[in-house]
Amino acid sequence: MPRDLTHSPPSVAGSRVNQNRLLEFRAAVESGQVGQEFRVRAATLWLKADVVQRHDAAKCRTTDIFVFKIISNRLPESVTLSSKQFDRVTADPISITLDESNSGWQKIDLTETVRTWLTDSSKEKLRLFVDCSCCSNWHIHLFNTERDKRSSPNRPFLVIHTDPNTAKRVRRRAIDCSVDSGNQCCKQRFYVSFKALGWDDWVIAPQGYYANYCRGDCGHHRTPDTYVTYHTHIIEEVRKTQHLSGMTPCCAPLKFSSMSLIYYGPDSTIIKRDLPKMVVDECGCP
Incomplete structure (x- = not known):
C-alpha cells in the first residue's frame, strides 16, 4: 500500500557543525513490517524561513539555502570545519532560493538523497547540514538554541512518499478478504483519499491512507477456543439453542x-498529530 512516512528531527539534541545543529532523521520500522525496503516516490524537507527585515541588494543579490548530506559517521559532537574538510564530509548539495514574497514554510526536494539513504544505509541516521551564508535578513528555524522547544510547530520535518507494495509485511493469522475468503469474516482493504474528501487544501500528509473495514459472516461453527471472551461464547450458545436470529454475531475490528x-x-x-485507532489491522468474530 502507499505509505507516507513523516520524521521530525530532535529539537535540542544532535551534533553541531560550524555552530549549526544538524538535522538528524531515523528510518522507523512500522509494526508488521520487516526490513527497510522502500521505493521512494518523493521526499520533501519542510523548513521554516521567515523574513525579519528587508533585503539589502548591495550585500546579497539572492538568498540561497543549501542542504548537504553528512557522509561521515566519525564527526565529534561539535566541530568547526575548514572548507576543504567540509567538502570531504558532505555530499549531494541541494539548494533553493528564498523569496521575500514567499516567507514561511519552504519545501526542499530531497528525493534522490532519501532514496540513497534508504537503499544503502537505512540503519544509519540521515544527517543534514543546512547552510545559508546570506540569511542575515531571515530567521531560519534550525533550533540552534537550548530555548527552542521540542513541541514547537516550527520544527523542520521530512515527508517521504513511497510506492505501493514495496515493504515486506509479516504474515498474520487474521484473514484478509480475497476471492478465496468467501463470506467468512475478513479484513477488506479500503483506501481513503483526502483529496476526494476535499481535505487536500489543509492536509499536508499523507495524501490518503488504507483505513480498511470488516465484512463477512460470523455464523459458521466455532470451537470454544476461538472466542475472545467467555461472555461471547455463552451468548452464542444461547443464540443457537434458542434460535434467536436477532442476535447474529458481527464481524468486527x-x-x-x-x-x-x-x-x-x-x-x-503546521501540526503533526498521531491519531489512535485510525487503521483496522485485524478483523474477527468476538
Whole structure:
C-alpha cells in the first residue's frame, strides 16, 4: 500500500557543525513490517524561513539555502570545519532560493538523497547540514538554541512518499478478504483519499491512507477456543439453542493501529498529530 512516512528531527539534541545543529532523521520500522525496503516516490524537507527585515541588494543579490548530506559517521559532537574538510564530509548539495514574497514554510526536494539513504544505509541516521551564508535578513528555524522547544510547530520535518507494495509485511493469522475468503469474516482493504474528501487544501500528509473495514459472516461453527471472551461464547450458545436470529454475531475490528497526520493549523502553523485507532489491522468474530 502507499505509505507516507513523516520524521521530525530532535529539537535540542544532535551534533553541531560550524555552530549549526544538524538535522538528524531515523528510518522507523512500522509494526508488521520487516526490513527497510522502500521505493521512494518523493521526499520533501519542510523548513521554516521567515523574513525579519528587508533585503539589502548591495550585500546579497539572492538568498540561497543549501542542504548537504553528512557522509561521515566519525564527526565529534561539535566541530568547526575548514572548507576543504567540509567538502570531504558532505555530499549531494541541494539548494533553493528564498523569496521575500514567499516567507514561511519552504519545501526542499530531497528525493534522490532519501532514496540513497534508504537503499544503502537505512540503519544509519540521515544527517543534514543546512547552510545559508546570506540569511542575515531571515530567521531560519534550525533550533540552534537550548530555548527552542521540542513541541514547537516550527520544527523542520521530512515527508517521504513511497510506492505501493514495496515493504515486506509479516504474515498474520487474521484473514484478509480475497476471492478465496468467501463470506467468512475478513479484513477488506479500503483506501481513503483526502483529496476526494476535499481535505487536500489543509492536509499536508499523507495524501490518503488504507483505513480498511470488516465484512463477512460470523455464523459458521466455532470451537470454544476461538472466542475472545467467555461472555461471547455463552451468548452464542444461547443464540443457537434458542434460535434467536436477532442476535447474529458481527464481524468486527479486533485490532487497530494509529497513523500520523500533518496539517495546517491556525495562523498557517503546521501540526503533526498521531491519531489512535485510525487503521483496522485485524478483523474477527468476538
